[in-house]
Amino acid sequence: MTLAPRSDPGHEHEAALIGRIQSGERELFYELIRPYERRVFVIAFTILRNEADAEDVAQEAFLKAFKHLAQFRSESRFSTWLIQVAINEARQRQRKTHLEIMRPIADQENEDGTYTPRDFTDWREIPSEAVERKEIREKLIAALGSLAQKYREVFVLRDVEHMSIEDTAQALGISAGAVKTRLLRARLMLRDLLSPGLDGIWSTNSQIPKGTKPWS
Amino acid sequence: MVVTCEHVWSEISNYLEGDADPALRQALEEHLARCPRCQSIHDGMRNVIELYSDKAMFPLPDGFYPRLHGRLADQVEERRISRRAWLVSVGVTGALAASAVCAAALDRFVPRPLSEMSQPARRLPQRLVAIVDGGKMFHMLGCPFMHGTYHMVTAEEAVREGFAPCTRCMRDALRSAGKVTPDFDGEESAGGATEGK
Numbered sequence A: 001m002t003l004a005p006r007s008d009p010g011h012e013h014e015a016a017l018i019g020r021i022q023s024g025e026r027e028l029f030y031e032l033i034r035p036y037e038r039r040v041f042v043i044a045f046t047i048l049r050n051e052a053d054a055e056d057v058a059q060e061a062f063l064k065a066f067k068h069l070a071q072f073r074s075e076s077r078f079s080t081w082l083i084q085v086a087i088n089e090a091r092q093r094q095r096k097t098h099l100e101i102m103r104p105i106a107d108q109e110n111e112d113g114t115y116t117p118r119d120f121t122d123w124r125e126i127p128s129e130a131v132e133r134k135e136i137r138e139k140l141i142a143a144l145g146s147l148a149q150k151y152r153e154v155f156v157l158r159d160v161e162h163m164s165i166e167d168t169a170q171a172l173g174i175s176a177g178a179v180k181t182r183l184l185r186a187r188l189m190l191r192d193l194l195s196p197g198l199d200g201i202w203s204t205n206s207q208i209p210k211g212t213k214p215w216s
Numbered sequence B: 001m002v003v004t005c006e007h008v009w010s011e012i013s014n015y016l017e018g019d020a021d022p023a024l025r026q027a028l029e030e031h032l033a034r035c036p037r038c039q040s041i042h043d044g045m046r047n048v049i050e051l052y053s054d055k056a057m058f059p060l061p062d063g064f065y066p067r068l069h070g071r072l073a074d075q076v077e078e079r080r081i082s083r084r085a086w087l088v089s090v091g092v093t094g095a096l097a098a099s100a101v102c103a104a105a106l107d108r109f110v111p112r113p114l115s116e117m118s119q120p121a122r123r124l125p126q127r128l129v130a131i132v133d134g135g136k137m138f139h140m141l142g143c144p145f146m147h148g149t150y151h152m153v154t155a156e157e158a159v160r161e162g163f164a165p166c167t168r169c170m171r172d173a174l175r176s177a178g179k180v181t182p183d184f185d186g187e188e189s190a191g192g193a194t195e196g197k
Helices: A009-022 A028-048 A051-067 A078-097 A134-145 A149-160 A165-172 A176-194 B005-016 B022-034 B036-053 B064-107 B155-160 B171-177
Strands: B128-132 B137-139 B150-154
Touching (some): A009 A028, A009 A078, A028 A078, A134 A149, A134 A176, A149 A165, A165 A176, A176 B005, A176 B036, B005 B022, B128 B155, B137 B155, B150 B155
Protein backbone atom coordinates (compact mmCIF):
# COMPACT_ATOMS: atom_id res chain seq x y z
CA MET A 1 0.00 0.00 0.00
CA THR A 2 1.31 3.39 -0.90
CA LEU A 3 1.41 5.59 2.11
CA ALA A 4 0.71 9.25 1.77
CA PRO A 5 3.68 11.29 2.86
CA ARG A 6 3.34 12.55 6.36
CA SER A 7 4.56 15.96 5.32
CA ASP A 8 1.81 16.35 2.70
CA PRO A 9 -0.13 19.38 3.93
CA GLY A 10 -3.25 18.25 2.08
CA HIS A 11 -3.07 14.90 3.77
CA GLU A 12 -2.57 16.49 7.17
CA HIS A 13 -5.45 18.86 6.59
CA GLU A 14 -7.69 15.96 5.64
CA ALA A 15 -6.54 13.91 8.60
CA ALA A 16 -7.38 16.83 10.89
CA LEU A 17 -10.77 17.24 9.24
CA ILE A 18 -11.53 13.55 9.62
CA GLY A 19 -10.57 13.69 13.28
CA ARG A 20 -12.91 16.59 13.87
CA ILE A 21 -15.73 14.89 11.96
CA GLN A 22 -15.29 11.78 14.06
CA SER A 23 -15.35 13.94 17.16
CA GLY A 24 -18.78 15.23 16.26
CA GLU A 25 -18.24 18.13 13.85
CA ARG A 26 -19.97 16.18 11.14
CA GLU A 27 -20.77 19.16 8.96
CA LEU A 28 -17.09 19.26 8.06
CA PHE A 29 -17.74 16.19 5.91
CA TYR A 30 -18.90 18.55 3.19
CA GLU A 31 -15.57 20.29 3.25
CA LEU A 32 -13.74 16.99 3.23
CA ILE A 33 -15.45 15.68 0.09
CA ARG A 34 -15.69 18.94 -1.84
CA PRO A 35 -12.49 18.38 -3.86
CA TYR A 36 -13.69 14.91 -4.89
CA GLU A 37 -17.36 15.39 -5.67
CA ARG A 38 -16.77 15.73 -9.38
CA ARG A 39 -14.20 12.95 -9.48
CA VAL A 40 -16.52 10.43 -7.88
CA PHE A 41 -19.25 11.23 -10.38
CA VAL A 42 -16.92 10.99 -13.38
CA ILE A 43 -15.57 7.63 -12.25
CA ALA A 44 -19.05 6.28 -11.61
CA PHE A 45 -20.18 7.59 -14.98
CA THR A 46 -17.23 6.00 -16.76
CA ILE A 47 -18.01 2.63 -15.23
CA LEU A 48 -21.78 2.77 -15.61
CA ARG A 49 -22.02 4.82 -18.81
CA ASN A 50 -25.28 6.25 -17.60
CA GLU A 51 -25.66 9.69 -16.08
CA ALA A 52 -28.59 8.98 -13.78
CA ASP A 53 -27.06 5.79 -12.40
CA ALA A 54 -23.73 7.53 -11.98
CA GLU A 55 -25.26 10.34 -9.98
CA ASP A 56 -27.13 7.93 -7.76
CA VAL A 57 -24.03 5.84 -7.22
CA ALA A 58 -21.99 8.94 -6.44
CA GLN A 59 -24.50 9.91 -3.79
CA GLU A 60 -24.45 6.40 -2.36
CA ALA A 61 -20.67 6.40 -2.32
CA PHE A 62 -20.54 9.63 -0.33
CA LEU A 63 -23.16 8.31 2.07
CA LYS A 64 -21.18 5.12 2.59
CA ALA A 65 -18.00 7.07 3.06
CA PHE A 66 -19.78 9.14 5.69
CA LYS A 67 -21.17 6.13 7.50
CA HIS A 68 -17.91 4.21 7.43
CA LEU A 69 -15.51 7.04 7.99
CA ALA A 70 -14.39 5.34 11.20
CA GLN A 71 -13.02 2.50 9.08
CA PHE A 72 -10.79 4.84 7.15
CA ARG A 73 -7.15 4.27 7.99
CA SER A 74 -5.47 7.61 8.33
CA GLU A 75 -2.16 6.46 6.92
CA SER A 76 -3.63 6.13 3.44
CA ARG A 77 -5.05 8.91 1.33
CA PHE A 78 -8.67 9.75 1.94
CA SER A 79 -9.15 10.37 -1.79
CA THR A 80 -7.93 6.87 -2.67
CA TRP A 81 -10.17 5.31 -0.06
CA LEU A 82 -13.13 7.35 -1.27
CA ILE A 83 -12.46 6.30 -4.88
CA GLN A 84 -12.34 2.68 -3.77
CA VAL A 85 -15.72 3.10 -2.13
CA ALA A 86 -17.09 4.71 -5.30
CA ILE A 87 -15.68 2.01 -7.58
CA ASN A 88 -17.09 -0.75 -5.42
CA GLU A 89 -20.45 0.97 -5.36
CA ALA A 90 -20.45 1.39 -9.14
CA ARG A 91 -19.43 -2.23 -9.71
CA GLN A 92 -22.18 -3.45 -7.41
CA ARG A 93 -24.71 -1.34 -9.24
CA GLN A 94 -23.45 -2.70 -12.49
CA ARG A 95 -23.85 -6.27 -11.34
CA LYS A 96 -27.35 -5.54 -10.18
CA THR A 97 -28.42 -3.99 -13.43
CA HIS A 98 -26.59 -6.55 -15.56
CA LEU A 99 -24.99 -3.88 -17.63
CA GLU A 100 -22.25 -6.25 -18.53
CA ILE A 101 -24.60 -8.12 -20.83
CA MET A 102 -23.53 -5.42 -23.22
CA ARG A 103 -19.90 -6.20 -22.53
CA PRO A 104 -17.71 -5.25 -25.47
CA ILE A 105 -15.76 -7.93 -27.26
CA ALA A 106 -12.54 -6.30 -26.12
CA ASP A 107 -13.36 -7.36 -22.56
CA GLN A 108 -12.56 -10.90 -23.38
CA GLU A 109 -9.20 -10.05 -24.82
CA ASN A 110 -6.07 -10.93 -22.98
CA GLU A 111 -4.52 -7.67 -21.96
CA ASP A 112 -1.07 -9.17 -22.28
CA GLY A 113 -1.60 -9.73 -25.98
CA THR A 114 -0.15 -7.16 -28.34
CA TYR A 115 -2.36 -4.50 -29.74
CA THR A 116 -1.69 -3.27 -33.21
CA PRO A 117 -2.79 0.28 -34.01
CA ARG A 118 -5.12 0.37 -36.95
CA ASP A 119 -4.65 3.78 -38.34
CA PHE A 120 -1.56 5.78 -39.03
CA THR A 121 -3.04 9.00 -40.27
CA ASP A 122 -1.13 12.05 -39.28
CA TRP A 123 -2.91 13.49 -36.28
CA ARG A 124 -1.01 16.47 -35.10
CA GLU A 125 -3.71 19.08 -35.05
CA ILE A 126 -6.48 19.43 -32.51
CA PRO A 127 -8.96 22.25 -32.75
CA SER A 128 -8.34 24.31 -29.65
CA GLU A 129 -11.98 24.29 -28.58
CA ALA A 130 -12.53 20.67 -29.49
CA VAL A 131 -13.95 19.57 -26.17
CA GLU A 132 -16.23 22.57 -26.00
CA ARG A 133 -18.05 21.26 -29.02
CA LYS A 134 -20.79 19.05 -27.76
CA GLU A 135 -20.69 16.58 -30.58
CA ILE A 136 -16.99 16.02 -30.11
CA ARG A 137 -17.42 15.61 -26.39
CA GLU A 138 -20.11 13.04 -27.03
CA LYS A 139 -17.82 11.18 -29.41
CA LEU A 140 -15.07 11.15 -26.83
CA ILE A 141 -17.40 9.85 -24.15
CA ALA A 142 -18.82 7.25 -26.51
CA ALA A 143 -15.33 6.12 -27.50
CA LEU A 144 -14.30 5.71 -23.87
CA GLY A 145 -17.55 3.94 -23.13
CA SER A 146 -16.88 1.42 -25.86
CA LEU A 147 -13.75 0.16 -24.11
CA ALA A 148 -13.85 -2.79 -21.78
CA GLN A 149 -14.41 -1.83 -18.17
CA LYS A 150 -10.94 -2.65 -16.96
CA TYR A 151 -9.54 -0.18 -19.49
CA ARG A 152 -12.14 2.46 -18.73
CA GLU A 153 -11.38 2.30 -15.04
CA VAL A 154 -7.64 2.72 -15.45
CA PHE A 155 -8.00 5.41 -18.08
CA VAL A 156 -10.45 7.53 -16.11
CA LEU A 157 -8.36 7.43 -12.95
CA ARG A 158 -5.07 8.17 -14.65
CA ASP A 159 -5.83 10.29 -17.69
CA VAL A 160 -9.08 11.98 -16.74
CA GLU A 161 -8.55 12.41 -13.01
CA HIS A 162 -4.76 12.48 -13.12
CA MET A 163 -4.25 10.14 -10.21
CA SER A 164 -0.75 8.73 -9.95
CA ILE A 165 0.03 5.24 -11.22
CA GLU A 166 0.43 4.09 -7.62
CA ASP A 167 -2.85 5.59 -6.42
CA THR A 168 -4.64 4.18 -9.44
CA ALA A 169 -3.23 0.75 -8.67
CA GLN A 170 -4.26 1.01 -5.04
CA ALA A 171 -7.76 2.25 -5.85
CA LEU A 172 -8.32 -0.63 -8.27
CA GLY A 173 -6.52 -3.25 -6.24
CA ILE A 174 -4.15 -4.14 -9.06
CA SER A 175 -0.39 -3.82 -9.57
CA ALA A 176 1.29 -0.75 -10.98
CA GLY A 177 2.45 -2.92 -13.88
CA ALA A 178 -1.13 -3.87 -14.67
CA VAL A 179 -2.09 -0.20 -14.58
CA LYS A 180 0.60 0.63 -17.14
CA THR A 181 -0.35 -2.27 -19.39
CA ARG A 182 -4.03 -1.39 -19.37
CA LEU A 183 -3.27 2.28 -19.79
CA LEU A 184 -1.24 1.59 -22.91
CA ARG A 185 -4.01 -0.51 -24.35
CA ALA A 186 -6.70 2.02 -23.48
CA ARG A 187 -4.76 4.90 -25.02
CA LEU A 188 -4.02 2.96 -28.20
CA MET A 189 -7.63 1.88 -28.61
CA LEU A 190 -8.92 5.39 -28.00
CA ARG A 191 -6.47 6.75 -30.49
CA ASP A 192 -7.74 4.32 -33.07
CA LEU A 193 -11.35 5.07 -32.26
CA LEU A 194 -10.81 8.78 -32.55
CA SER A 195 -8.40 8.92 -35.42
CA PRO A 196 -9.34 11.77 -37.71
CA GLY A 197 -8.88 9.64 -40.74
CA LEU A 198 -11.85 7.52 -39.77
CA ASP A 199 -14.62 10.07 -39.73
CA GLY A 200 -13.20 13.53 -40.03
CA ILE A 201 -14.12 14.33 -36.45
CA TRP A 202 -11.66 17.19 -36.28
CA SER A 203 -12.79 18.89 -39.42
CA THR A 204 -14.31 22.31 -38.97
CA ASN A 205 -17.48 21.02 -40.54
CA SER A 206 -19.75 20.33 -37.58
CA GLN A 207 -21.83 17.95 -39.62
CA ILE A 208 -20.72 14.48 -38.55
CA PRO A 209 -21.36 12.05 -41.37
CA LYS A 210 -23.59 9.20 -40.34
CA GLY A 211 -22.44 5.67 -40.60
CA THR A 212 -18.87 6.47 -39.87
CA LYS A 213 -17.29 3.86 -37.73
CA PRO A 214 -16.75 2.90 -35.08
CA TRP A 215 -19.34 4.60 -32.90
CA SER A 216 -22.20 5.31 -35.27
CA MET B 1 19.82 0.38 -29.12
CA VAL B 2 17.52 -0.11 -32.06
CA VAL B 3 13.81 -0.54 -31.53
CA THR B 4 11.15 -1.93 -33.82
CA CYS B 5 7.75 -0.41 -34.47
CA GLU B 6 6.13 -3.01 -32.20
CA HIS B 7 8.55 -2.10 -29.47
CA VAL B 8 7.66 1.55 -29.89
CA TRP B 9 3.95 0.78 -29.62
CA SER B 10 4.47 -1.15 -26.43
CA GLU B 11 6.55 1.62 -24.89
CA ILE B 12 4.87 4.70 -26.26
CA SER B 13 2.55 5.08 -23.27
CA ASN B 14 5.37 4.89 -20.74
CA TYR B 15 7.41 7.20 -22.92
CA LEU B 16 4.67 9.84 -22.80
CA GLU B 17 4.58 9.40 -19.02
CA GLY B 18 8.28 10.15 -18.88
CA ASP B 19 8.74 6.62 -17.64
CA ALA B 20 11.52 5.35 -19.91
CA ASP B 21 15.18 5.06 -19.09
CA PRO B 22 17.55 7.36 -21.02
CA ALA B 23 18.83 4.72 -23.42
CA LEU B 24 15.32 3.59 -24.36
CA ARG B 25 14.14 7.16 -24.60
CA GLN B 26 16.90 8.02 -27.05
CA ALA B 27 16.18 4.93 -29.13
CA LEU B 28 12.47 5.72 -29.21
CA GLU B 29 13.09 9.29 -30.24
CA GLU B 30 15.43 8.22 -33.00
CA HIS B 31 12.81 5.78 -34.27
CA LEU B 32 10.00 8.34 -34.11
CA ALA B 33 12.07 10.84 -36.04
CA ARG B 34 12.31 8.53 -39.03
CA CYS B 35 9.02 6.57 -38.79
CA PRO B 36 5.86 8.51 -39.76
CA ARG B 37 3.61 5.64 -38.65
CA CYS B 38 4.98 5.57 -35.14
CA GLN B 39 5.05 9.36 -35.06
CA SER B 40 1.35 9.24 -35.89
CA ILE B 41 0.76 6.83 -33.01
CA HIS B 42 2.73 9.08 -30.72
CA ASP B 43 0.87 12.21 -31.73
CA GLY B 44 -2.49 10.52 -31.58
CA MET B 45 -1.91 9.14 -28.13
CA ARG B 46 -0.65 12.46 -26.87
CA ASN B 47 -3.75 14.14 -28.27
CA VAL B 48 -6.00 11.56 -26.64
CA ILE B 49 -4.40 12.25 -23.28
CA GLU B 50 -4.75 15.96 -23.83
CA LEU B 51 -8.37 15.79 -24.91
CA TYR B 52 -9.56 13.69 -22.00
CA SER B 53 -7.66 15.88 -19.57
CA ASP B 54 -10.06 18.70 -20.29
CA LYS B 55 -12.30 19.37 -17.33
CA ALA B 56 -15.11 20.14 -19.75
CA MET B 57 -15.08 16.54 -20.93
CA PHE B 58 -17.53 15.30 -18.33
CA PRO B 59 -20.04 18.01 -17.52
CA LEU B 60 -21.94 17.36 -14.33
CA PRO B 61 -25.72 17.02 -14.67
CA ASP B 62 -27.68 20.15 -13.89
CA GLY B 63 -28.56 20.27 -10.22
CA PHE B 64 -25.94 17.70 -9.28
CA TYR B 65 -24.61 19.56 -6.25
CA PRO B 66 -27.96 20.48 -4.68
CA ARG B 67 -29.19 16.92 -5.08
CA LEU B 68 -25.99 15.49 -3.63
CA HIS B 69 -26.05 17.78 -0.65
CA GLY B 70 -29.75 17.18 -0.18
CA ARG B 71 -29.12 13.45 -0.06
CA LEU B 72 -26.24 13.83 2.36
CA ALA B 73 -28.31 16.12 4.53
CA ASP B 74 -30.53 13.14 5.32
CA GLN B 75 -27.59 11.81 7.27
CA VAL B 76 -26.78 15.20 8.63
CA GLU B 77 -30.42 15.56 9.61
CA GLU B 78 -30.00 12.89 12.27
CA ARG B 79 -27.21 14.89 13.65
CA ARG B 80 -29.27 18.04 13.38
CA ILE B 81 -32.03 16.42 15.38
CA SER B 82 -29.62 15.15 17.94
CA ARG B 83 -27.89 18.47 17.88
CA ARG B 84 -31.23 20.13 18.42
CA ALA B 85 -31.91 17.74 21.23
CA TRP B 86 -28.49 18.49 22.57
CA LEU B 87 -29.21 22.19 22.40
CA VAL B 88 -32.51 21.66 24.12
CA SER B 89 -30.88 19.63 26.84
CA VAL B 90 -28.21 22.26 27.23
CA GLY B 91 -30.93 24.87 27.39
CA VAL B 92 -32.86 22.92 29.97
CA THR B 93 -29.73 22.31 31.97
CA GLY B 94 -28.90 25.97 31.74
CA ALA B 95 -32.36 26.91 32.85
CA LEU B 96 -32.14 24.51 35.75
CA ALA B 97 -28.75 25.86 36.66
CA ALA B 98 -30.08 29.38 36.45
CA SER B 99 -33.03 28.50 38.62
CA ALA B 100 -30.71 26.81 41.05
CA VAL B 101 -28.68 29.98 41.22
CA CYS B 102 -31.85 31.97 41.74
CA ALA B 103 -32.95 29.53 44.40
CA ALA B 104 -29.59 29.84 46.08
CA ALA B 105 -30.00 33.58 45.97
CA LEU B 106 -33.49 33.27 47.38
CA ASP B 107 -32.13 31.13 50.15
CA ARG B 108 -30.65 34.21 51.57
CA PHE B 109 -34.12 35.55 52.07
CA VAL B 110 -36.13 32.40 52.43
CA PRO B 111 -34.12 29.97 54.52
CA ARG B 112 -34.52 26.36 53.50
CA PRO B 113 -33.74 23.11 55.16
CA LEU B 114 -30.11 22.46 54.55
CA SER B 115 -29.79 18.70 54.94
CA GLU B 116 -31.80 15.56 54.57
CA MET B 117 -32.09 15.59 58.31
CA SER B 118 -33.96 18.85 58.02
CA GLN B 119 -37.07 17.48 56.41
CA PRO B 120 -39.91 19.44 57.90
CA ALA B 121 -42.06 17.39 60.19
CA ARG B 122 -45.75 17.01 59.54
CA ARG B 123 -46.35 17.21 63.21
CA LEU B 124 -43.90 19.61 64.64
CA PRO B 125 -43.10 19.39 68.30
CA GLN B 126 -43.71 22.29 70.54
CA ARG B 127 -40.58 21.77 72.51
CA LEU B 128 -38.12 24.54 72.76
CA VAL B 129 -34.87 24.20 70.95
CA ALA B 130 -31.82 26.38 70.86
CA ILE B 131 -30.85 28.39 67.82
CA VAL B 132 -27.34 29.74 67.83
CA ASP B 133 -27.03 33.25 66.47
CA GLY B 134 -25.64 33.10 62.97
CA GLY B 135 -26.04 29.33 62.87
CA LYS B 136 -28.07 27.10 60.62
CA MET B 137 -29.17 24.35 62.95
CA PHE B 138 -31.21 24.04 66.08
CA HIS B 139 -30.02 22.01 69.00
CA MET B 140 -31.04 20.46 72.21
CA LEU B 141 -29.62 22.53 74.96
CA GLY B 142 -26.27 21.16 75.98
CA CYS B 143 -25.35 19.86 72.52
CA PRO B 144 -21.55 19.98 72.21
CA PHE B 145 -21.99 21.37 68.68
CA MET B 146 -23.48 24.58 69.97
CA HIS B 147 -21.15 27.51 70.00
CA GLY B 148 -21.89 31.11 70.70
CA THR B 149 -24.93 32.85 71.98
CA TYR B 150 -28.32 31.35 71.39
CA HIS B 151 -31.99 31.91 71.86
CA MET B 152 -34.79 29.47 72.33
CA VAL B 153 -37.63 28.91 69.89
CA THR B 154 -40.04 26.10 69.38
CA ALA B 155 -38.89 23.39 67.02
CA GLU B 156 -41.77 24.29 64.74
CA GLU B 157 -40.60 27.84 64.46
CA ALA B 158 -37.02 26.72 63.93
CA VAL B 159 -38.02 24.48 61.03
CA ARG B 160 -40.29 27.10 59.56
CA GLU B 161 -37.44 29.55 59.58
CA GLY B 162 -35.26 27.08 57.75
CA PHE B 163 -33.10 25.83 60.55
CA ALA B 164 -32.09 22.22 60.38
CA PRO B 165 -31.99 19.83 63.29
CA CYS B 166 -28.50 19.19 64.55
CA THR B 167 -27.38 15.86 63.20
CA ARG B 168 -25.80 14.96 66.48
CA CYS B 169 -28.10 15.96 69.28
CA MET B 170 -31.24 15.45 67.26
CA ARG B 171 -30.21 12.22 65.61
CA ASP B 172 -31.54 9.88 68.20
CA ALA B 173 -34.78 11.75 68.49
CA LEU B 174 -35.25 11.70 64.75
CA ARG B 175 -34.41 8.03 64.49
CA SER B 176 -36.79 7.00 67.13
CA ALA B 177 -39.65 9.03 65.77
CA GLY B 178 -38.98 9.02 62.03
CA LYS B 179 -37.85 11.93 60.00
CA VAL B 180 -41.23 13.44 59.50
CA THR B 181 -42.38 13.11 63.05
CA PRO B 182 -39.39 13.71 65.23
CA ASP B 183 -39.99 13.15 68.83
CA PHE B 184 -38.21 15.48 71.14
CA ASP B 185 -38.67 13.50 74.24
CA GLY B 186 -34.99 13.29 74.77
CA GLU B 187 -33.79 14.47 78.03
CA GLU B 188 -32.84 18.09 77.97
CA SER B 189 -29.51 19.00 79.19
CA ALA B 190 -29.47 21.62 81.84
CA GLY B 191 -26.00 22.61 80.82
CA GLY B 192 -24.90 26.01 79.59
CA ALA B 193 -25.62 27.25 76.16
CA THR B 194 -22.05 27.86 75.29
CA GLU B 195 -20.46 24.57 75.76
CA GLY B 196 -16.79 24.46 75.35
CA LYS B 197 -15.05 25.16 72.20
